[in-house]
Amino acid sequence: MNEQQRLQSQQVNSSDKKSDQDYSKYFEKVYQPPSLKDAKKRGKEEIQVHRDFEIPEEFLGMGTGKKFYIRTYGCQMNEHDTEVMAGIFMGLGYEPTFTVEDADVVLLNTCAIRENAENKVFGEIGHLKPLKMKNPDLLIGVCGCMSQEESVVNKIMKTHQFVDMVFGTHNIHRLPNILREAMFSKATVVEVWSKEGDVIENLPKVRRGDIKAWVNIMYGCDKFCTYCIVPYTRGKERSRRPEDIIQEVRHLAAQGYKEITLLGQNVNAYGKDFEDMKYGLGDLMDEIRKIDIPRIRFTTSHPRDFDDRLIEILAKGGNLVEHIHLPVQSGSTEVLKMMARKYTREQYLELVRKIKEAIPGVTLTTDIIVGFPNETEEQFEETLSLYREVGYDSAYTFIYSPREGTPAAKMEDNVPMAVKKERLQRLNALVNELSAEKNKAYEGQIVEVLVEGESKNNPDVLAGYTRKNKLVNFKAPKSTIGQLVQVKIIAAKTWTLDGELLEKPIEVK
Ligand code: SAH
Ligand code: SF4
Ligand code: F3S
Numbered sequence: 001m002n003e004q005q006r007l008q009s010q011q012v013n014s015s016d017k018k019s020d021q022d023y024s025k026y027f028e029k030v031y032q033p034p035s036l037k038d039a040k041k042r043g044k045e046e047i048q049v050h051r052d053f054e055i056p057e058e059f060l061g062m063g064t065g066k067k068f069y070i071r072t073y074g075c076q077m078n079e080h081d082t083e084v085m086a087g088i089f090m091g092l093g094y095e096p097t098f099t100v101e102d103a104d105v106v107l108l109n110t111c112a113i114r115e116n117a118e119n120k121v122f123g124e125i126g127h128l129k130p131l132k133m134k135n136p137d138l139l140i141g142v143c144g145c146m147s148q149e150e151s152v153v154n155k156i157m158k159t160h161q162f163v164d165m166v167f168g169t170h171n172i173h174r175l176p177n178i179l180r181e182a183m184f185s186k187a188t189v190v191e192v193w194s195k196e197g198d199v200i201e202n203l204p205k206v207r208r209g210d211i212k213a214w215v216n217i218m219y220g221c222d223k224f225c226t227y228c229i230v231p232y233t234r235g236k237e238r239s240r241r242p243e244d245i246i247q248e249v250r251h252l253a254a255q256g257y258k259e260i261t262l263l264g265q266n267v268n269a270y271g272k273d274f275e276d277m278k279y280g281l282g283d284l285m286d287e288i289r290k291i292d293i294p295r296i297r298f299t300t301s302h303p304r305d306f307d308d309r310l311i312e313i314l315a316k317g318g319n320l321v322e323h324i325h326l327p328v329q330s331g332s333t334e335v336l337k338m339m340a341r342k343y344t345r346e347q348y349l350e351l352v353r354k355i356k357e358a359i360p361g362v363t364l365t366t367d368i369i370v371g372f373p374n375e376t377e378e379q380f381e382e383t384l385s386l387y388r389e390v391g392y393d394s395a396y397t398f399i400y401s402p403r404e405g406t407p408a409a410k411m412e413d414n415v416p417m418a419v420k421k422e423r424l425q426r427l428n429a430l431v432n433e434l435s436a437e438k439n440k441a442y443e444g445q446i447v448e449v450l451v452e453g454e455s456k457n458n459p460d461v462l463a464g465y466t467r468k469n470k471l472v473n474f475k476a477p478k479s480t481i482g483q484l485v486q487v488k489i490i491a492a493k494t495w496t497l498d499g500e501l502l503e504k505p506i507e508v509k
Contacts, residue, residue, distance in 0.1 A: 047198055049199045051201045070108075108144070113403075211258050226407040461474065
């Protein structure tokens with residue numbers, strides 16, 4: 001962290017705060033909200049990698065006898081940040097709890113991707129108020145992507161003053177300091193760095209399970225799609241060094257993890273920021289595929305940066321699974337241009353062709369936005385036709401949501417909400433139709449399933465995923481949890497498959 005970032009760590013005075021000790025005079029800094037403008041300025045200074053993270057001795061034991069609760073919204077990046085924050089809490093001596101009533105610290109790790117995501121969080125902050133009134137010593141914190149938005153921070157300061165801490169995505173390693181300030185301060189502690197931080201290695205982590213694990217390979221996004229808030233909330237693209245990633249994956253393999261998902265907002269830009277070498281995602285995957293771990297996935301891919309080298313490596317198969325999530329957003333070249341996706345419909349289809357040719361039987365899934373400003377009926381129909389042409393197995397579909405500060409939010413929009421909703425319904429009908437069709441083709445086939453645990457709806461049934469990320473339900477002894485087993489598919493549903501465990505392993509081609 002540099003001096004400028006430190007100066008952006010701020011403190012706000014707000015009324016009726018807890019605490020009988022008044023330490024606030026130590027933190028009298030002028031409050032400035034995070035700035036989307038500053039967030040957009042991509043620093044030229046080289047990214048520093050810090051390998052010496054440890055919890056300062058003065059903080060050890062700070063959480064003894066106390067409990068923390070973290071509620072996570074949004075994508076895998078946030079889920080994984082929660083694992084890091086849980087690791088820091090445990091390092092401080094806190095214990096986890098799964099009910100807010102029981103907690104001494106409640107954190108909301110928030111998502112800013114669409115308006116409804118933000119509304120949910122404000123609803124939840126409101127629900128926490130009575131708890132805070134009952135127990136003034138309870139610490140409430142808001143972190144994650146929403147904390148990086150100036151309008152959100154201003155709203156919290158104005159109307160939710162009982163929130164004790166607001167901190168951003170670039171400074172979660174500062175959690176011990178922020179917690180201590182919040183404990184002793186009368187004021188809401190606001191520590192948000194508008195500009196991205198460095199890459200911090202050796203952060204503690206408490207992973208959510210012992211079968212599948214997430215590994216960050218890069219942070220941030222420089223793509224600036226016109227509708228998207230992520231480049232502002234997550235900062236510029238910065239890659240972890242390959243040796244650090246490989247060491248983490250090796251370590252997870254040694255611990256018995258069976259599946260790794262490599263994470264980044266735009267993993268195909270991996271390595272572009274290295275000044276000392278030419279090294280991309282293909283090179284990284286080529287090294288990781290040699291590690292003795294059954295399955296490696298990665299998310300999310302940006303079509304623009306998906307290069308031939310990566311396709312060539314993925315074609316080697318082995319632990320590299322034949323499923324690629326490849327968000328297209330729209331099937332219309334004009335809309336893609338307005339979105340600044342930097343590829344055309346034809347270029348996307350050509351990429352799909354190359355991938356299918358190199359990886360026979362590959363499964364593709366995608367993300368689609370309908371109702372982008374001024375999207376015409378014809379342009380929407382191009383999305384439908386592209387969906388069919390690619391033959392996706394499934395998709396996450398969204399109605400466009402304007403995000404303050406992004407270029408698209410300033411565009412005039414002549415598409416009424418009713419039309420957007422109707423388009424979403426039509427798209428979803430197609431998504432369901434193809435998903436059911438694809439699943440039907442599995443009937444009678446034998447698939448490899450990584451058994452994850454009991455099915456959500458029926459504890460007598462176990463559930464797990466295939467290499468292509470299909471959810472399979474089947475009866476099997478609990479001892480198979482965490483194992484790879486062969487399952488024969490007997491019935492397909494729209495979203496899941498029902499199967500039978502094969503006693504004897506059968507060679508799957
Ligand atoms: N980095 C990933 C996606 C991150 S956000 C990528 O580029 O593919 C996940 C998805 O949310 C996006 O793919 C997009 O479909 C959707 N999304 C992002 N911003 C949105 C907005 N303003 N309104 C509606 N959907 C949005
Ligand atoms: Fe957002 Fe585009 Fe970056 Fe994905 S690539 S996070 S959609 S700006
Ligand atoms: Fe949401 Fe931030 Fe992820 S906006 S989708 S939590 S990167």
